Amino acid sequence: MTRIPHETPGEANPLQALTLDRLRCRTSMKWRTYPADVLPLWVAEMDVPLAEPVVAAVTQALALGDTGYPAGTAYAEALALFAAKRWAWDGLAVERTAIVPDVMLGVVEMLKLVTGPGDPVVVNPPVYPPFFQFVAHMDRRIAEAPLGADGRLDLAVLEDAYRRAVFGGGRAAHLLCSPHNPTGTVHTARELAAVAALARRYGVRVVVDEIHAPLTAPGGDFVPWLAVPGAENGLSLMSASKGWNLAGLKAALAVAGPEAAADLALLPEEVSHGPSHVGVLAHTAALLEGTGWLDALLAGLDDNRRLLTALLAEHLPGVRYRPGDATYLAWLDCRALGLGDDPAAVFLERGRVALSCGLDFGTGGAGHVRLNIATSPEILTEGVRRMTAALR
Numbered sequence: 001m002t003r004i005p006h007e008t009p010g011e012a013n014p015l016q017a018l019t020l021d022r023l024r025c026r027t028s029m030k031w032r033t034y035p036a037d038v039l040p041l042w043v044a045e046m047d048v049p050l051a052e053p054v055v056a057a058v059t060q061a062l063a064l065g066d067t068g069y070p071a072g073t074a075y076a077e078a079l080a081l082f083a084a085k086r087w088a089w090d091g092l093a094v095e096r097t098a099i100v101p102d103v104m105l106g107v108v109e110m111l112k113l114v115t116g117p118g119d120p121v122v123v124n125p126p127v128y129p130p131f132f133q134f135v136a137h138m139d140r141r142i143a144e145a146p147l148g149a150d151g152r153l154d155l156a157v158l159e160d161a162y163r164r165a166v167f168g169g170g171r172a173a174h175l176l177c178s179p180h181n182p183t184g185t186v187h188t189a190r191e192l193a194a195v196a197a198l199a200r201r202y203g204v205r206v207v208v209d210e211i212h213a214p215l216t217a218p219g220g221d222f223v224p225w226l227a228v229p230g231a232e233n234g235l236s237l238m239s240a241s242k243g244w245n246l247a248g249l250k251a252a253l254a255v256a257g258p259e260a261a262a263d264l265a266l267l268p269e270e271v272s273h274g275p276s277h278v279g280v281l282a283h284t285a286a287l288l289e290g291t292g293w294l295d296a297l298l299a300g301l302d303d304n305r306r307l308l309t310a311l312l313a314e315h316l317p318g319v320r321y322r323p324g325d326a327t328y329l330a331w332l333d334c335r336a337l338g339l340g341d342d343p344a345a346v347f348l349e350r351g352r353v354a355l356s357c358g359l360d361f362g363t364g365g366a367g368h369v370r371l372n373i374a375t376s377p378e379i380l381t382e383g384v385r386r387m388t389a390a391l392r
Contacts, residue, residue: 011292013300014048016376023047028248034354041383042344042354044181046245046328046374048297053289054244057281070099070277076253078287079238086214086291089227096256098267101274103211103252104130106237107175108138109271110254113263114205114235115140115173120165122174122204124153125362126331128181131209132362135175143172146363151183151322151331155194162202173205178225179212182331182361182370184324186216189223196230208236211252212327214243214294217302220325226257233259240283242327243297244290245374249279297374301328304373304380311384316391328374331358335367337391344369351390353383 024031030045061067076097083089100106111121120143121135135142145161148154158174165172176195179186187195199206208225216222225236239252252275256264286294305323308330312319320333332355334343344357347369358368373380 011296013303014051014293014297015046015300015304015374017049018047018376020376020379034348038348038352038354039379039383039386040354041372041375041379042356042370044242044329044372045247046297046372047376047379048245048374050246051244051286051290051293053285053293054246054282057285058249058278061278061281066277066281068277069273070251070275070280073097075099075251075280075284075287078284079240079253079255082214082287082291083224087222087224087227089224091227092224092255093258096258096261096264098254098256098264099272099275099280100237100252100254101271102241102247102250103209103237103239104134105274106252106254107207107209108134109267110207110235110237111135111138111140111173111175113266114207115171119171119173122158122161122165122172123362124158124177124180126182126358126364126368127177127361128209129360129362131175131177140173144363147180147183147185151180151185153187153191153195155191155198158195159198159202162198162204165204166202171205172203173207174199176206176208176225178208178210179216179222179324179326181212181327182329182356183322184327184329184331186220186222186325188221189228192223192225192228193230196228196234200230206231206234208234210236210238211242213238214240215298215301215328216326217305217324218298222326226255232257235260235263240286240290243294244283244286246279246282246286249276249282251275251279251283301373304328304375304377305330307377307380308371308373308384311381315384315388328372330371330373332369332371333367334369339367341366343367347387347390349390351386351388353386353390355387 080092117139318336356370358365
C-alpha cells in the first residue's frame with residue numbers, strides 16, 4: 001500500500017488557538033500542580049483544543065447517554081486503517097488486538113504474560129520515568145542498557161544487557177520505547193531489525209511502547225515494531241492518546257505479532273473493563289477523521305522545534321539540543337550551565353518555569369531537563385525567557 005505519512009495541513013495550527021489565560025482555566029495535572037505564577041512546560045499535555053471529530057464523537061455519546069462499557073473492535077479497525085495509510089503497514093491484525101486501559105497499564109499486562117516476579121526487564125535510559133515505577137511495582141527488576149552518546153540505541157550495550165538478563169535461565173523482557181521519550185529519537189528499520197535479531201538470539205521478549213508513533217515529524221519514518229523481520233513474537237502498545245491529547249479519555253490497544261497471539265489470548269478478560277467507552281469512541285474518531293488536525297499539529301510542532309533551536313542559540317547557547325524526529329518533547333543538556341544534576345529545580349525556583357527533571361529518566365538524565373514544546377510560540381518564547389532569567 002502507498003505510504004502517506006503526512007498531508008498538506010488544511011486546518012489551522014492548533015498550537016496557536018488558545019491563550020495563556022484560557023489554558024489556566026484547565027484543571028488537569030499540567031495546570032494545577034504548580035502555583036499560578038509558574039509557567040508549566042513539563043508533563044505530556046498539549047496546549048490545544050481537541051480535534052472537531054473527537055468533540056463530535058464525545059458530544060454525541062453524552063447526548064445519547066452512551067456511557068457504558070466498551071465493546072467491539074472499532075478502535076482496532078481504525079488503528080489498522082491509520083497504520084496502513086500512515087506507515088504502509090498492513091500487518092495490524094484486528095484479531096490479534098486487545099483493548100487495555102492505557103499504554104502503561106497495557107505494558108504491565110504484557111510483561112505479566114511473558115515474565116514472572118523477579119524477572120529482569122531491560123530498559124534504555126534516559127527513558128520515560130513510569131517505565132521504572134511500573135516495573136518495580138509489579139515486582140520485576142530493571143536492567144539498564146543506556147542509550148549511546150548520540151541518543152540512539154547502543155547495540156553492544158544492549159547485547160550485554162540481554163546476556164546478563166538471561167544468565168541463569170530465567171525469563172527476560174525488553175521494554176522498548178519507540179519513538180523514544182524523552183529524546184524524540186525514531187529508531188530506524190536497521191536498528192529495530194538488529195534488536196529483533198538479538199532478542200531472538202537470547203530469548204528476550206520485546207514489549208514496545210509506541211504511543212508517540214502518530215507524532216513522527218514530517219520527513220520522519222516510523223517503523224512499527226511488528227513490521228520488523230524477526231519481531232513476530234513481539235507485543236506492542238498503541239494509542240491515539242498522545243497524538244490527539246486524549247490522556248483523560250482512557251483507552252489503548254495491545255497488539256500481538258503472529259507468534260505472540262497465544263500469549264495475548266491469556267490476557268484476563270477483566271482487563272478489558274478498564275478502558276473508558278467514551279475514550280474508545282474518541283480515539284476511534286481521532287484515527288478515522290482527525291488526521292487533518294494531526295497534520296496541522298505536526299507542522300506546528302516542526303515550527304516550534306526550529307523556534308526553540310533559535311531561542312536557545314540566542315539566549316542559552318550553553319544548552320545542547322538535538323531536535324528529535326518525533327514526540328513534542330525536547331531533551332535539553334544543561335550541564336554546561338553549572339546548575340548541578342537537577343537544573344529543573346533551579347529553573348523552577350529562580351525562573352518560575354516548570355520542566356521535567358532529567359534525574360527521573362534514569363542513567364544519562366543528570367544535568368538534563370525535558371521541555372514540552374506542544375504550546376504556542378509565544379508561551380515557548382516566554383519559557384526560554386524565564387530559563388534565561390534564572391541564570392542571572
